[in-house]
Amino acid sequence: MTPDIEALLPLPPATFHILLALVDQERHGYAIIQDVEERTDGELRMSAGTLYRSVARMVEQGLIAEVLKRPAARLDDERRRYYRITPFGTAVARAEMARLSQLVRLARARGLTPETT
């Protein structure tokens, strides 16, 4: 793990969710919000302000980048901005995942299960 990546961990939940939303495809802001909401069964409803403040920071950190290529005009709202995950962003997402799995493994080793008995 490079020190750059390590410095960013642990990721804030919103950041991790945004990275997850962008793993498979480029999305615009509102699409990210909808994706996160769907994946979490409506549990995490990110607000626009939280999203774009996170986006601003993540662009600065190099985790994601804006996509300048736009979809066909009739599908597009020209005010939308599209983002993709960067290779560095992918690496950070993997590292966070590894960190979380490690935590879960440790918990299991102590006999802890998510279900209440």
Place this chain on the structure above:
Amino acid sequence: MRGLERFYRALLYLYPASFRNEYGRALTATFVARLRDISGPAGMLRGVLAAVGDVVPNAIAAHWEILRQDMRYAGRSLRTSVGFTLTAILVIALGVGANTAAFSLADFVLLRPLPFHEPSRLVDVWESTPGYTQMEFSPANYRDMKAMTHSFAAMGAYSDRTMNLAGTGEPRHLTVGIMTPHAMPVLGVPPLLGRAITPDDSTNEQVVVLSYGLWQTQFGEDARIVGKAIRLDGEPYTVIGVMPASFAFPTREIDAWVPLLMREAFFADRSDNFLSVVARLRPGVTTQQAAADVAAVAARLEQLDPRANERTSAIVVDMRDEMSARSRMLVLALCGAALCILLLACANLASLLLARSAHRSRELAVRAALGAGRERIVRQLVTESMALALFGGIVGVAIAIAGVPVLARLVPDSLPVNGQPSVDPRVLLVAGALVVLTGLTFGVGPAIAAGRSKALDALRSGARGGARTQRLRSVLVTIEVAACVVLLVSSGLLIRAVLRIQGTDPGFRPEGVLTLRTELTGEKAALGAERVRFYDRVLQDVRALPGVERAAYMSGLPMVMGGGVWPTTLVGAPVVRDASNTVGLRFVTPQYFAAMGIPLRAGRDIADADRRESPSVAVVSESFAKRMWPNENPIGKQFTIASIPRTIVGVVGNVRVRGLERPSEPQVYVPATQLPDGMMVFYAPKDLVIRSTVPAGTILPAVRRIIASADPDQPISDVQMLTDLVARQTSSRVTQLRLLGILATIALVIAGVGIHGLLAFAVSQRSREIGVRRALGEQARSIVGRVMREGLALATAGVAIGVLVAYLAARAMGALLAGVQPGDPLTLAGAAVLCFVTAVVGCVRPAVRAASVDPITVLRGD
């Protein structure tokens, strides 16, 4: 839908502009998309509320993030230019600190309303005669003035005396205000406990109102003190009340108040003036109207008793203005100096920031090129300026807090306000606001201006100040030099004044003289035989102590008591009230002149043989002899004073009775034994003067024992060395001088730094031009000359303006100058030269740097 979108876009203005510019449209798109998913008015409302709930906290968080970022950046940027940062903080701190301290004092002494009810309607009324503009009233004149004037809602009279408090530990000597029953109600201050003296006390003299200080120190804040009896001068007085801590009247030194009951006998003599008069103007009556009223009444009183009231008028003075011109000037001069410092500080801060902004224009241009909006850059600079102002302000407050107690020594004792001045938050706010304004104007203004011009141009060319900044810089240097000259001249004139005063011969030799006060009261004071027995016994034993050379008793030490003034006449001539025939009268025991070191010029000292039954004699000062019998031998001449003809047996040197700065009346000294029984008790000698060859500390315990054995109830007070007494004459001046000296030094340093900084900056700005000139063959010497000339031209303009302003300021503070001329050439020239030298020193380094500009490097830089 459109309306909601507009509302949302307006809401976005809560975000920092940089964030809004970047993401505002995307945020709006998201908002609109979300609205599309919702239906119904209730859903819309929820959507809008959610948007507000989203924008507000996120906007705050975004601002906070930027602030933290900017603070970090500011910290880094200020750390990399430590010299600039420390200078700026110090300059701000000095400006804020000096002004806060000085104006807090001014507010306390000059502006704040006196702690009485409706203080603007309170006035003092004085009699005035040629020679004495403010004289107390005689009881009869006071009674008539009160009855015949119409301008006043209430009027009362007061005086003060000393009384001995016994029965609460060691006997204590109190200064007591004696008030006619109407005097305290005039002031309208409710007592803390019990009641004040009121007209109900017209028949009972044996009551007392305690000051808060006395109640605290002597009676342990006894809440049930009212109704108890205390012993004053051996008599029981019932405590009827305690005044609040803020109450001080007529001065800060009063310990308690007792009623003054007018006896019929008081009204007999209209020339027995001892009542000060305080009055409350009727609503709507001005001081001028009241003055006309009292003057008219005084004219009628003169007709009524032309002998006693000859050439006697009356005046009205606002109580707030009842302060010596000197005390007022002391404070105002300090404020003027502090303002100079603030001006210097602002000018200096401005030039520092200007230089820095030009220095950094390249850096800023780079940031702009990398995509930072103008708003972000300005915001960054605002944060930086604010950080500087904040740090400077904090240090400034510390300076003010440390400074105010020092300044408190300049509060005159005559101010009827208790307590001490403290740092005034309003003043602090104003000084702070000025600094912040300066910081913003000169820290951010140039950045905005730079942003307007093509940022990339700056990047390409390296910044060069335009003609406007050039002019601005010249103005700043001129202001700095001028303010510096003003401060230097003022301090210089005051130094000359203090030296002149300290060089004044007081007329006696204070070194090695111990004085203390034993105030006899009641019968012991009134009866001559009792008094003389006490003096004889104490003096005899004190003179026998080893190391004591001389010892004497007297009434009214010079510089402690300035008054005690009586008219004199040739025997048989009528008494004329006029400044030209008054003298200071003192009753003394033998050895007084020797103990004080007052030289005997002719004749003899007061002798033990001068008893009550022997012929009435007097020793007079040279000035008296010269006034009465110029060119004649005064010994053996006769004159009348206090209705008794006396023969002059000796002549002594003149004494500065009224202090080093004021002219004094001639002096007449009369044997203490010849003070008549029951009359002029005030003049009974109470000050013991001991000249010794050993330190005072070694004889003082023995002196205390001697006094205690002569009269066990006798308190001892006012123990002091005569040298301290004389030093106190100039102490407020010395304090002020030190302060002004410090301020002037600060000014000189700030101005020097400012001139140096500005010129160095100007040179670095013009290094290209200088490089071209060098390349074209101009000599280094010529370049040095050009830079020096430029700097010195500005310095000359500053000195010229400064000298003019300083002269006007000095004329305004004439009361402080003790006769030193405001245009004193030595001081003016000295200050001008000092400033000029500072300017030259400030010019040298930049000039040398200009000469060493390498044309190749500079030209290659393009």
